[in-house]
Amino acid sequence: GDSVTQMEGPVTLSEEAFLTINCTYTATGYPSLFWYVQYPGEGLQLLLKATKADDKGSNKGFEATYRKETTSFHLEKGSVQVSDSAVYFCALLPKSSGNTPLVFGKGTRLSVIA
Amino acid sequence: DAGVIQSPRHEVTEMGQEVTLRCKPISGHDYLFWYRQTMMRGLELLIYFNNNVPIDDSGMPEDRFSAKMPNASFSTLKIQPSEPRDSAVYFCASSNRPLGLFFGSGTQLSVL
Numbered sequence: 461g462d463s464v465t466q467m468e469g470p471v472t473l474s475e476e477a478f479l480t481i482n483c484t485y486t487a488t489g490y491p492s493l494f495w496y497v498q499y500p501g502e503g504l505q506l507l508l509k510a511t512k513a514d515d516k517g518s519n520k521g522f523e524a525t526y527r528k529e530t531t532s533f534h535l536e537k538g539s540v541q542v543s544d545s546a547v548y549f550c551a552l553l554p555k556s557s558g559n560t561p562l563v564f565g566k567g568t569r570l571s572v573i574a
Numbered sequence: 575d576a577g578v579i580q581s582p583r584h585e586v587t588e589m590g591q592e593v594t595l596r597c598k599p600i601s602g603h604d605y606l607f608w609y610r611q612t613m614m615r616g617l618e619l620l621i622y623f624n625n626n627v628p629i630d631d632s633g634m635p636e637d638r639f640s641a642k643m644p645n646a647s648f649s650t651l652k653i654q655p656s657e658p659r660d661s662a663v664y665f666c667a668s669s670n671r672p673l674g675l676f677f678g679s680g681t682q683l684s685v686l
Contacts, residue, residue, distance in 0.1 A: 494674050503578075503665050503677030504617075549617070553674065561607060561630075562675055566616050 462487040466565035481535040481568050483550035491552040493533040498547045540572045578678035586684045592654040595681045599668030609665040656685045
């Protein structure tokens with residue numbers, strides 16, 4: 461079945477460091493891909509998305525590019541801030557016409573220290 | 575747009591009591607999902623609805639859990655009787671499928 465694999469956390473970085481959180485997927489066809497972020501005490505929020513190969517999603521300085529060749533959707537940010545500390549979830553939405561829901565990865569906790 | 579609204583934000587109850595969690599999805603969304611999040615198990619999909627009809631409840635842990643969606647603007651998740659192992663954060667989310675999920679702020683449930 462469809463699945464998402466994220467790098468294990470936690471990830472601890474100093475402020476202004478470069479961030480990469482790896483995400484790879486297994487799916488039939490070409491799913492839509494998402495990154496969600498969960499700040500402490502809150503629900504998940506959509507951070508960015510990409511719906512087809514080579515699309516780049518971006519928001520709040522974060523970027524991810526849909527790579528069909530490597531079945532990847534890695535999240536990057538050039539300079540992290542303390543306020544980016546959160547749990548990040550990679551997810552896919554199958555392209556099937558059925559009612560299949562989002563498939564989430566297990567999440568990667570990021571801590572940014574000043 | 576008010577987003578997905580869940581109530582209550584926090585619920586503390588004693589073992590054996592009935593617990594009802596409520597959710598108002600975003601207007602116009604035709605999918606509604608209930609998730610549970612714990613440190614041990616992460617984010618688990620419990621059940622989801624399409625156009626008010628339950629599609630897949632295979633994630634509901636046992637018969638003590640039930641969910642209803644009587645109309646497009648309201649859903650409940652009920653636990654009866656509650657047990658300490660049900661303590662978790664319960665999230666409701668809605669979607670208009672191509673756009674991805676929109677989550678509520680969650681209900682923090684503590685069963686003593």
